[in-house]
Amino acid sequence: MSDPQTNTQRPWPAPAAPGPLHATVEVPGSKSETNRALLLAALADGSSTITGALVSRDSELMRAGLEAFGTQIIDEEGTLRVQPANLRSPTEPVDCGLAGTVMRFLPPVAALCAGSTRFVGDAHASNRPNGPILAALRQLGAEVAGDAIPCTVTGALTGREAVVDASGSSQFVSGLLLSGARFPRGLDLRHEGGPVPSRPHVEMTMQMLRERGVTVSEVGEGHWVVEPGPIAARDVRVEPDLTSSAVFLGAAALAGGSVSVPGWPSQTSQGGDEIRDLLFRMGAEVSLDGDVLTVSGTCRLRAIDADLSGSSELTPVVATLMAFADGTSTISGVAHIRGHETDRLAALETELGRLGVQVAQTTDGLRIIGSEPAHLHGALLQAYADHRMAHVAALAGLVVPGVELDDIACTSKTINDFDGLWRSMLAGSAGSAGSEGAR
Numbered sequence: 001m002s003d004p005q006t007n008t009q010r011p012w013p014a015p016a017a018p019g020p021l022h023a024t025v026e027v028p029g030s031k032s033e034t035n036r037a038l039l040l041a042a043l044a045d046g047s048s049t050i051t052g053a054l055v056s057r058d059s060e061l062m063r064a065g066l067e068a069f070g071t072q073i074i075d076e077e078g079t080l081r082v083q084p085a086n087l088r089s090p091t092e093p094v095d096c097g098l099a100g101t102v103m104r105f106l107p108p109v110a111a112l113c114a115g116s117t118r119f120v121g122d123a124h125a126s127n128r129p130n131g132p133i134l135a136a137l138r139q140l141g142a143e144v145a146g147d148a149i150p151c152t153v154t155g156a157l158t159g160r161e162a163v164v165d166a167s168g169s170s171q172f173v174s175g176l177l178l179s180g181a182r183f184p185r186g187l188d189l190r191h192e193g194g195p196v197p198s199r200p201h202v203e204m205t206m207q208m209l210r211e212r213g214v215t216v217s218e219v220g221e222g223h224w225v226v227e228p229g230p231i232a233a234r235d236v237r238v239e240p241d242l243t244s245s246a247v248f249l250g251a252a253a254l255a256g257g258s259v260s261v262p263g264w265p266s267q268t269s270q271g272g273d274e275i276r277d278l279l280f281r282m283g284a285e286v287s288l289d290g291d292v293l294t295v296s297g298t299c300r301l302r303a304i305d306a307d308l309s310g311s312s313e314l315t316p317v318v319a320t321l322m323a324f325a326d327g328t329s330t331i332s333g334v335a336h337i338r339g340h341e342t343d344r345l346a347a348l349e350t351e352l353g354r355l356g357v358q359v360a361q362t363t364d365g366l367r368i369i370g371s372e373p374a375h376l377h378g379a380l381l382q383a384y385a386d387h388r389m390a391h392v393a394a395l396a397g398l399v400v401p402g403v404e405l406d407d408i409a410c411t412s413k414t415i416n417d418f419d420g421l422w423r424s425m426l427a428g429s430a431g432s433a434g435s436e437g438a439r
C-alpha cells in the first residue's frame with residue numbers, strides 16, 4: 001500500500017467557512033475498534049462479521065497484514081466476513097504504514113507463528129517507539145531483531161510473564177492483551193514506568209476481549225492477566241470514530257452554526273467521547289438527541305485548561321480551537337504524543353506559530369494564547385504525514401484567509417475522502433440562514 005508521503009501534491013487551499021455552518025456529517029467507523037475487531041476475528045474460533053468497519057489506510061493495512069497471516073476477509077456489501085485460518089508467517093514483509101495499531105498489534109500475532117515475519121513501514125514509522133512491546137515479546141520467548149520498524153519477529157512463545165514500559169503508548173499493553181489469550185500460557189503483564197497514557201484504549205481492549213469470552217483483568221494498577229483460551233467469534237457493529245468527528249464538530253464551535261454527527265453511542269469506550277465535554281467547556285452548545293450529537297457554535301471560544309491524558313488524539317484539534325479562544329489555554333498529560341505520527345507538540349508549536357499564534361511547549365503539553373482571527377495570517381502549513389496535523393489547517397482555514405497545507409493525502413490514514421467530506425460539510429452550509437456569523 002502506497003505511502004502518501006511519496007505523493008507530489010500541490011498545496012491544498014483550506015476552504016473558508018461560507019457563513020454559519022449547517023451540516024450533518026456521517027463520520028466513518030472507529031479506527032481503534034475496527035482494527036481490534038479485525039484482529040480478534042482473525043484469532044477467533046469461527047467466522048465473524050464486522051459491520052460499519054472503517055475503510056481507510058490504517059484499516060486496509062491491518063486487513064492486508066492479517067490476510068498475509070492466512071486470514072480470509074471478504075467484503076459482503078459493506079459487511080466484512082472474517083474467516084480465521086491456521087496462522088502462518090507471511091512470505092512478504094508486512095507493511096505497517098504509519099499505523100500505531102498495526103505496528104503494535106501485529107508483532108504479537110507474528111509471535112504465534114513458528115517462522116519469521118518482517119515488519120516494514122513508512123519513512124516516519126521508524127521514529128515511532130516500538131522497543132517496549134518488542135522487548136516484552138523477547139521476554140515471552142520470541143526472537144526479535146530490531147527495536148523499531150523495520151523489525152523481524154520469530155515465534156513461538158513459551159513464557160507467560162512480561163514487563164513493559166507503556167508510558168510511551170497504551171498500544172504496547174493493548175497489543176499484548178489482544179493476542180494474549182492465544183499465547184500457550186496466557187499472559188501476565190506488568191507495566192513499569194511513568195503513567196500509561198490513553199487509558200480508555202486499554203479499557204476498549206479489555207471490553208472487546210470480554211465480549212468474546214476471554215478472561216482478562218487488571219489485577220492491580222498496571223498489572224494485567226489474560227487466561228489462555230479461545231476467542232469467541234462474534235458479529236459486531238463498529239461505532240463512528242469519535243476522535244475523527246472532532247474536526248467537524250470543532251468547525252461549528254469555531255465558525256458558528258451547527259454540525260451534527262449521527263450514530264453517537266450512548267455508552268462507549270472511545271476516548272474521543274471527551275470532545276463533547278471539551279467543546280462545552282469552550283463555550284459551544286452540545287446536545288445529544290437520540291443518537292445524534294449536535295454542536296452549535298456561539299462564535300466565542302473560552303480558554304480552558306485541558307488534561308488530555310485519556311484522549312491525546314484530540315490534541316491537534318483542541319489546540320487549534322484554543323488558538324482562537326479568549327485567553328490563555330493549556331493542554332497537559334500528553335508528553336507521549338511526541339511519539340505519535342510526528343512529534344505533535346513540536347509540530348503544533350511550529351505550525352500554529354506560522355499563523356501568528358503564540359504557542360509554547362511545556363514538559364507534557366502546550367500553552368496557547370488565543371487570538372482573534374483578524375490578528376492571524378495565512379501560511380503554508382506542513383502536515384508531517386500526520387492526518388491530525390492536516391485537521392489543524394482545515395480548521396484554521398475556516399476563519400483565517402490564505403491557509404494552505406502541503407499534504408492533504410495523509411488524511412487517508414483514518415478518513416478516505418477527508419477533502420470531499422469537508423467540502424460537503426461546507427457546501428451544505430453555504431447559503432444556510434443563521435443568526436450567528438462565521439468568524
Ligand SMILES: O=C(O)C1=C[C@@H](OP(=O)(O)O)[C@@H](O)[C@H](O)C1
Nearest residue numbers: 032169170171174197198201313
Ligand atoms: O489503541 C488504540 O487504538 C490507540 C491508542 C492511542 O495510542 P497512544 O496510547 O499511543 O496515545 C491513540 O492515541 C491511538 O490513536 C489509537
Ligand SMILES: C=C(OP(=O)(O)O)C(=O)O
Nearest residue numbers: 098099100101313340341
Ligand atoms: C496516534 C494516532 O494514531 P496511531 O493509531 O497510528 O497511533 C492517531 O490517530 O491520532
